[in-house]
Amino acid sequence: MAENSYSTIVVGGGIAGLTAAVFQAQAGRKVLLIEMNEKCGGLVNTFNRNGFRFDAGVRALLDAGIIFPMLKNLGAELETVKSYVSLGIGPDIIHIKTIENLKDYAGLLKKHFPEDGADIDALIRIIRRIMKHMDVLYGIENPVFKDLKHDLDFIFKKILPWFPKFLFTVRKINRMKTPVETYLEDIIKNPALRDVVAQHFFKNTPAFFALSYFSLYLDYFYPKGGVGTLAETLAAKTGMLGGEIKTGRRVTSVDPASRFVMDDLGNIYRYDNLIWAADLKKFYAISKTDHLAPEVRNKAEETKARFLQHRGGDSIFTLFLQVDLPPEYFSEKAHGHFFYTPLAEGLGETHRRELDVLLERFTETSREEVLDWLDRYIRLNTFEISIPCLKDPVMAPGGKTGVIISLLAEYLLFKKVEEAGWLPEFIQEIEARIIRVISGSVYPGLAGHIRGQFSFTPLSIEHRVGSSEGGITGWAFTESMPVIDRIQIADRSVQTPIPHVYQAGQWVYSPGGVPMSILTGKLASDKVLKQKAG
Numbered sequence: 356m357a358e359n360s361y362s363t364i365v366v367g368g369g370i371a372g373l374t375a376a377v378f379q380a381q382a383g384r385k386v387l388l389i390e391m392n393e394k395c396g397g398l399v400n401t402f403n404r405n406g407f408r409f410d411a412g413v414r415a416l417l418d419a420g421i422i423f424p425m426l427k428n429l430g431a432e433l434e435t436v437k438s439y440v441s442l443g444i445g446p447d448i449i450h451i452k453t454i455e456n457l458k459d460y461a462g463l464l465k466k467h468f469p470e471d472g473a474d475i476d477a478l479i480r481i482i483r484r485i486m487k488h489m490d491v492l493y494g495i496e497n498p499v500f501k502d503l504k505h506d507l508d509f510i511f512k513k514i515l516p517w518f519p520k521f522l523f524t525v526r527k528i529n530r531m532k533t534p535v536e537t538y539l540e541d542i543i544k545n546p547a548l549r550d551v552v553a554q555h556f557f558k559n560t561p562a563f564f565a566l567s568y569f570s571l572y573l574d575y576f577y578p579k580g581g582v583g584t585l586a587e588t589l590a591a592k593t594g595m596l597g598g599e600i601k602t603g604r605r606v607t608s609v610d611p612a613s614r615f616v617m618d619d620l621g622n623i624y625r626y627d628n629l630i631w632a633a634d635l636k637k638f639y640a641i642s643k644t645d646h647l648a649p650e651v652r653n654k655a656e657e658t659k660a661r662f663l664q665h666r667g668g669d670s671i672f673t674l675f676l677q678v679d680l681p682p683e684y685f686s687e688k689a690h691g692h693f694f695y696t697p698l699a700e701g702l703g704e705t706h707r708r709e710l711d712v713l714l715e716r717f718t719e720t721s722r723e724e725v726l727d728w729l730d731r732y733i734r735l736n737t738f739e740i741s742i743p744c745l746k747d748p749v750m751a752p753g754g755k756t757g758v759i760i761s762l763l764a765e766y767l768l769f770k771k772v773e774e775a776g777w778l779p780e781f782i783q784e785i786e787a788r789i790i791r792v793i794s795g796s797v798y799p800g801l802a803g804h805i806r807g808q809f810s811f812t813p814l815s816i817e818h819r820v821g822s823s824e825g826g827i828t829g830w831a832f833t834e835s836m837p838v839i840d841r842i843q844i845a846d847r848s849v850q851t852p853i854p855h856v857y858q859a860g861q862w863v864y865s866p867g868g869v870p871m872s873i874l875t876g877k878l879a880s881d882k883v884l885k886q887k888a889g
C-alpha cells in the first residue's frame with residue numbers, strides 16, 4: 356500500500372474516532388486517524404493550566420455497559436475512582452451514594468416545596484421506575500464489545516435471558532419520548548418545582564432520558580488524572596497496535612468518488628474506507644459529490660439538506676477557577692460533582708419566551724436589557740460544579756483547588772453578542788455574575804480567593820471541536836430527528852448514503868453523549884471490518 360494510502364481513515368480524534376481507530380488497529384487494518392487539534396479527545400479532554408488540571412468537556416463518565424467492556428476487550432488499563440454527586444438547593448445539600456438517597460432527594464424538594472408533597476412523591480415513583488428500566492438497559496456488558504463467536508456462555512447465560520426484558524423496556528421507553536417539560540406538566544402542578552427538577556436539561560430532552568438522571572448520579576466514575584485519561588488510553592493503544600495518528604491537521608475536503616481526503620496542509624490521503632467521526636454538516640459541506648453515481652449523489656444531497664435544516668443541541672458556558680482555598684473547604688460542603696440551584700424560584704420564562712424575544716429583537720435591545728436578562732438567568736439557574744481534586748488529589752497544587760462551574764448556554768445569543776462587538780465584555784459579565792452568586796451562597800467568600808479565571812463559551816466549543824452551534828451531544832431535540840433515535844436499530848446509525856463512508860459520534864445517534872459516541876465508533880469499525888478491502 357502506498358505511503359499515504361490506508362485501509363481505513365478516521366477523521367476526528369474525539370472519543371468516537373479514537374474508538375473506531377483502536378478497533379481498526381486491533382483488527383490489523385492499516386489505519387490513520389486525523390485530528391485537527393494538537394491533542395486527541397475532543398470533548399473528553401483534560402488540560403493543565405498553572406498546575407491545575409481541568410476537564411474541558413464531560414466532567415465524569417458513565418459506564419453504561421460500554422466503557423469497561425471496551426477496555427476489557429482491548430486489554431487496556433484505566434485507573435478509576437467513584438465520582439459521587441451532591442445536589443443542593445439554597446443552603447440544603449444532599450449527598451448521593453445509593454438508591455436510598457432518593458428519599459433525601461424527595462425530602463430536599465419537599466423542604467423547598469412543602470405544598471407539593473404528593474406531586475413530589477409521584478415524581479419519585481417515576482424516577483424509581485425509570486431506574487429499573489436503566490438497570491435492564493445497562494444491565495449487561497454491551498454485546499458489541501464481546502467476542503460472541505467464542506463466548507457461548509455469555510450468549511446463553513446473559514443475552515438470551517436479558518433480551519425479552521430489553522425489548523419490554525425499550526417499548527416502555529419509547530412511550531416516554533415526550534419532551535421532559537411537557538411530560539412533567541402532567542405530574543407537577545407547580546411550575547417553579549418543575550423548573551428546579553428539569554431546568555438543567557437540554558430543551559425538549561425526551562422525558563425518559565432526562566428523568567434517568569438519578570441512575571446516572573449513582574454510576575458516575577472518574578478516571579485518575581481526569582476524564583481525558585480515557586482518550587489518552589485509547590490513543591496510546593491505537594499506536595501500540597500499529598495505528599497511526601496525525602494531529603494538528605484539519606481535513607478540508609473529501610472526494611468520495613476517488614476515495615481520498617485532503618488536509619489543510621495540502622496532504623492527500625487515500626482510503627479503502629472512511630469513518631467520519633466529527634460534525635456531519637461539515638462532512639457534507641466539504642464532500643465533493645459531483646463525481647458520484649447519480650442515485651448516490653441524490654441521496655447524499657437529500658441527507659445534506661436534512662442536516663442543514665437542523666441545528667446542534669443546547670451548548671454550555673463553563674467557568675474555570677484557580678482558587679487558593681484547600682480542597683477541604685469544598686469537600687465539607689459537597690462531593691466533587693455537584694448540581695446546585697441557589698434559589699428555588701425556577702427559571703420560569705427566562706430561558707424560554709424571554710430568551711426567544713431577546714434573540715428576535717436583539718438589534719433593538721440595549722446592552723443594559725441584555726445584562727438585566729443575564730442577571731435573572733444566572734441568579735435563578737442550576738449550576739453543574741465539578742472539583743477535579745476532590746476526585747483525584749493530583750488535579751490541583753497542594754492547598755489549592757480548581758473549580759469548574761457550568762450552565763446551559765444558548766449559542767445564538769453568544770453569536771449575536773459577538774456580531775455586536777462586545778463578546779469579551781459579555782463573558783466578563785457572565786463570569787462576574789456566576790462568581791457573585793456562588794460566592795454569595797454555597798461557597799461564601801470564594802470571590803476573595805480566586806487567583807485565576809477563564810471560561811469557554813458555545814463559540815469556543817464550536818471553534819475547538821468544530822461542532823455546529825457548539826452542540827455537545829449532537830442535534831437539538833425536535834419532533835423530526837435527522838438521525839436514528841431508537842436503540843434497537845442503533846447499528847444502522849453509522850451508515851451513510853455514500854459507499855465506503857461510515858459515520859460515528861455525537862451527530863449520528865440521538866440522544867448522544869459519551870457512551871453512544873463510543874458505541875457508534877465501535878459499530879462503524881465493525882461495519883468496515885465486514886467490508887472487503889479494495
Ligand SMILES: Cc1cc2nc3c(=O)[nH]c(=O)nc-3n(C[C@H](O)[C@H](O)[C@H](O)COP(=O)(O)OP(=O)(O)OC[C@H]3O[C@@H](n4cnc5c(N)ncnc54)[C@H](O)[C@@H]3O)c2cc1C
Pocket residue numbers: 366367368369370371372389390391392395396397398399411412413414415604605606607632633634637671673761819820821822827828829859860861862867868869870872
Ligand atoms: C461540559 C460538557 C459536559 C458534558 N457532559 C456529558 C455527560 O455528563 N454525559 C455524556 O454522555 N456526555 C456529556 N458531554 C458530551 C460528550 O462529551 C460528547 O457528546 C462526546 O464526547 C462527543 O464525542 P465525539 O467523539 O462524538 O465528538 P467530539 O468530542 O466533538 O470529537 C470530534 C473530534 O473531531 C475533530 N475534528 C472536527 N472536525 C475535524 C476535521 N475537519 N479534521 C480533523 N479533525 C476534526 C475535533 O477536533 C474533535 O477532536 C458533555 C460535554 C461537555 C462539553
